[in-house]
Amino acid sequence: FYNxxxxxxxxxxxxHDTHSVRNQLLRIFLLAGMSPLLxxxxxxxxxxxxxxxxRYESLTNADGLRVASSLSDITTTVYSYSDTLLNSNQCLSxxxxxxxxxNIKEQxxxxxxxxxxxxxxxxxxxxxQIYTNNPNLQNSEHIHYQQNFVLDEWxxxxxxxxSTWASLQRYTAIVRQPxxxxxxxxxxxxxxxxxxxxxxxxxxxxxxxxxxEQSGNETAISLDGTRIIYATDSALxxxxxxxxxxxxxxxxxxTGSKEIGNQMRLVNYVTLQSYKSNNLFYVRTVDPDxxxxxxxxxxxxxxILVLALLVPLILMICFSNYFSTRITTLKSAMHRASxxxxxxxxxxxxxxxxxxxxKDLKLTVDAIHDKEAQFYEARIREQQLVNRQQQMEFEMLxxxxxxxxxxNTLETIRMQALSCGNRNVATSIKLLGKSMRYVLDNTGTxxxxxxxxxxxxxxxxxxxxxxxxxxxxxxxxxxxxxDTDSCKILPLLLQPVVENAILHxxxxxxxxxxxxxxxxxxxxxxxxxxxxxGQGMTNEELDALRDRIRKHPSSDTHSIGxxxxxQRISLFYGEGYYMxxxxxxxxxxxxxxxxxxxx
Numbered sequence: 001f002y003n004x005x006x007x008x009x010x011x012x013x014x015x016h017d018t019h020s021v022r023n024q025l026l027r028i029f030l031l032a033g034m035s036p037l038l039x040x041x042x043x044x045x046x047x048x049x050x051x052x053x054x055r056y057e058s059l060t061n062a063d064g065l066r067v068a069s070s071l072s073d074i075t076t077t078v079y080s081y082s083d084t085l086l087n088s089n090q091c092l093s094x095x096x097x098x099x100x101x102x103n104i105k106e107q108x109x110x111x112x113x114x115x116x117x118x119x120x121x122x123x124x125x126x127x128x129q130i131y132t133n134n135p136n137l138q139n140s141e142h143i144h145y146q147q148n149f150v151l152d153e154w155x156x157x158x159x160x161x162x163s164t165w166a167s168l169q170r171y172t173a174i175v176r177q178p179x180x181x182x183x184x185x186x187x188x189x190x191x192x193x194x195x196x197x198x199x200x201x202x203x204x205x206x207x208x209x210x211x212x213e214q215s216g217n218e219t220a221i222s223l224d225g226t227r228i229i230y231a232t233d234s235a236l237x238x239x240x241x242x243x244x245x246x247x248x249x250x251x252x253x254x255t256g257s258k259e260i261g262n263q264m265r266l267v268n269y270v271t272l273q274s275y276k277s278n279n280l281f282y283v284r285t286v287d288p289d290x291x292x293x294x295x296x297x298x299x300x301x302x303x304i305l306v307l308a309l310l311v312p313l314i315l316m317i318c319f320s321n322y323f324s325t326r327i328t329t330l331k332s333a334m335h336r337a338s339x340x341x342x343x344x345x346x347x348x349x350x351x352x353x354x355x356x357x358x359k360d361l362k363l364t365v366d367a368i369h370d371k372e373a374q375f376y377e378a379r380i381r382e383q384q385l386v387n388r389q390q391q392m393e394f395e396m397l398x399x400x401x402x403x404x405x406x407x408n409t410l411e412t413i414r415m416q417a418l419s420c421g422n423r424n425v426a427t428s429i430k431l432l433g434k435s436m437r438y439v440l441d442n443t444g445t446x447x448x449x450x451x452x453x454x455x456x457x458x459x460x461x462x463x464x465x466x467x468x469x470x471x472x473x474x475x476x477x478x479x480x481x482x483d484t485d486s487c488k489i490l491p492l493l494l495q496p497v498v499e500n501a502i503l504h505x506x507x508x509x510x511x512x513x514x515x516x517x518x519x520x521x522x523x524x525x526x527x528x529x530x531x532x533x534g535q536g537m538t539n540e541e542l543d544a545l546r547d548r549i550r551k552h553p554s555s556d557t558h559s560i561g562x563x564x565x566x567q568r569i570s571l572f573y574g575e576g577y578y579m580x581x582x583x584x585x586x587x588x589x590x591x592x593x594x595x596x597x598x599x
Contacts, residue, residue, distance in 0.1 A: 022324035029316045034309055041305035049298050056266055056290040057255045063217050064255075064268040064285035070211045071221065071283065074124050075165065076275040078184055078201055081118060082163075083276075086188050086199060095132050096192030108137060115142040124211075126181070126204035127170075130188070132197040154200050158185045165279040167229035170202065180237055181205065182229050205230070218286040225249060225282055241284060243269070252282070257291065266290035330358055337365050431463045439492070446572075450487035450519070450526075454478070457494055457517065464502055472502055474515040482521045487597050489526075490568055496561030497530045497591050505532030505589050521597060528593040537583040546581060562591075569595060 085091070090107050097104040111130075119128050119142070130143045131152075139145055149155045157166035163186040170181040181202045188197035212219055213232060220231040222241035231237050244254050254269040265286045272281040336343075438456040454476065464472045478484065498515060506513035518529040537545065549563050566579045573595055583589040 021327060022320045025320040026316065033312060037309060041308070045298055045301045045305065048301060049294060052294045052297060056287060056294065060217065060266055060268040060285055060287045060290065061255050063215050064270040064283055067212050067219055067285060068270045068272045068283045071281060072272055074203065074208065074211060078125065078203065079275045082184060082186050082199055082201060085114065086186060091188055092191040095134055095188060095190045095195055095197040097134065097136055099136055100138065112140045112143055124204055124207040125201055127202040129200045130197060131200065132195060134195040154183065154185050158187065162187045163277050165223060165274055165277060167223055167227065180229060218288055220284045222282040224280055241282060260286055264291055333358065333361060337361065428466055431459055434459050447488040448491040450484040450489050453489050453491065453494060454484065457498060460495055460498065461515065470511045471506060471509050471513045472515065473513060474517065476517045478519040479521050482519060487526060489595065490572060493565060493568065494528065496565055500561055501530060501532040501589065505534035508535045524597050526595050526597050529590060531588060531590040533588045536585045536587050536589055538585055542581065542583050
């Protein structure tokens with residue numbers, strides 16, 4: 001045993017050594033081959049991503065500056081024209097006039113003509129209006145008298161300022177739905193405290209679009225960092241512009257990733273200070289495909305790197321497994337030979353030093369095997385003689401205890417009891433002999449007729465009635481259409497259940513104990529019910545009994561018979577057939593068996 005333990009320990013060490021060889025091969029390959037490739041691959045992918053991101057950020061930033069420059073040109077041009085128009089002394093006297101004198105009328109006509117000319121020749125302007133509360137001036141195409149304009153949207157947007165840019169709602173006859181229009185609002189200097197005048201110039205959306213949208217990027221412009229006044233996607237107009245978390249609210253620039261519309265995008269923010277006003281335009285330029293393109297390129301590079309790592313790794317694993325398997329095969333053969341098992345494999349893969357070692361081992365094992373075969377043949381012949389001698393001794397002993405001799409002896413005693421007039425003793429011996437004959441006749445048999453099994457149960461219960469008197473009574477109910485002779489059952493299957501009902505079920509009964517046995521037939525199945533009217537069991541006791549029946553009950557005589565029955569049913573009949581137990585306090589215990597009618 002000590003030597004065998006040493007061999008087992010040696011074998012485990014050899015297996016570990018084999019695994020160590022394989023692990024060392026893989027470790028060296030990973031360190032020498034895979035690690036540099038992995039480092040170079042990661043560095044290359046990171047570098048490419050940084051370069052692509054920097055390139056796209058540069059393009060997005062340049063596009064943002066272009067949009068801001070175009071917007072600056074448009075707004076500055078409009079504002080410069082308004083300066084030229086309003087800085088003349090003509091406006092100071094015109095909107096302060098107390099009557100429509102010929103001179104004032106001439107000034108009014110010249111101003112209206114100048115406004116119309118500017119409107120006709122400037123594509124970026126969709127409307128130009130002057131509003132005044134001077135009732136002495138007549139209405140024209142571009143000059144309107146309005147008694148009170150405090151509630152007008154443009155007047156609220158201007159506030160107390162002299163000039164401002166605003167996003168105003170506009171209705172036109174062509175476009176039924178209102179839309180927002182970038183508008184310049186300026187207060188006109190009037191040489192009178194009684195009257196006021198304001199210039200309102202609205203910019204044309206299509207012209208702005210033609211100037212700003214010259215790339216595939218998405219553009220949005222916010223006035224003073226609040227609502228969007230212009231966007232490539234018109235659905236965004238009027239909504240608040242989304243800024244990064246570090247948005248300062250004044251001159252702000254940012255280029256990087258930002259979540260726009262639940263999707264990460266590459267964005268650029270540029271701030272534009274409006275010409276001669278306190279307004280700030282925030283221009284947001286979004287490249288919708290930059291991050292997708294970068295991520296796709298990185299994914300392709302990662303896939304290439306994974307393939308570049310995976311293919312050599314698979315080849316190395318296959319080679320190391322092949323090499324390790326050959327070593328393991330050789331070690332296993334040596335270990336089996338050391339334990340005396342010489343049935344080792346005939347072939348060994350490969351043509352190298354390991355193959356030569358295996359050939360030498362094979363020659364040595366064959367020589368040892370031949371010598372041990374001769375030795376074991378001599379030992380087998382000797383053991384056969386010993387076994388034959390023991391068999392003859394067993395046969396002699398068995399002939400001395402012949403079961404028929406015991407049965408004949410009981411019959412002799414019964415006849416003597418009858419001759420002496422003791423019929424109770426004779427009846428008891430007769431029942432005992434009948435019971436013994438059934439047991440002896442079915443020893444070693446697999447199945448018996450249900451009729452014989454029931455006769456044996458009647459005999460067993462009759463013996464128990466002789467023993468316990470009125471404490472034990474029974475009824476046997478068998479379906480009338482059931483042919484018990486043709487039904488096959490495991491011998492001695494019901495007696496342990498009946499015995500358990502008498503010994504434990506009727507234990508507390510002093511009289512009127514009843515065992516009810518019912519045999520029912522359903523199709524090809526026998527349903528056997530054995531019930532007693534004893535005290536019954538609590539739920540805890542019933543659960544414990546069921547648990548002992550499922551497991552081995554050890555020395556618990558209360559359940560060992562039921563355990564054996566359950567095991568026999570499972571082993572002989574298979575799934576679908578069973579024994580189950582139900583019990584309740586005061587209602588007795590019921591055992592049900594489900595077995596096939598025929599085998």
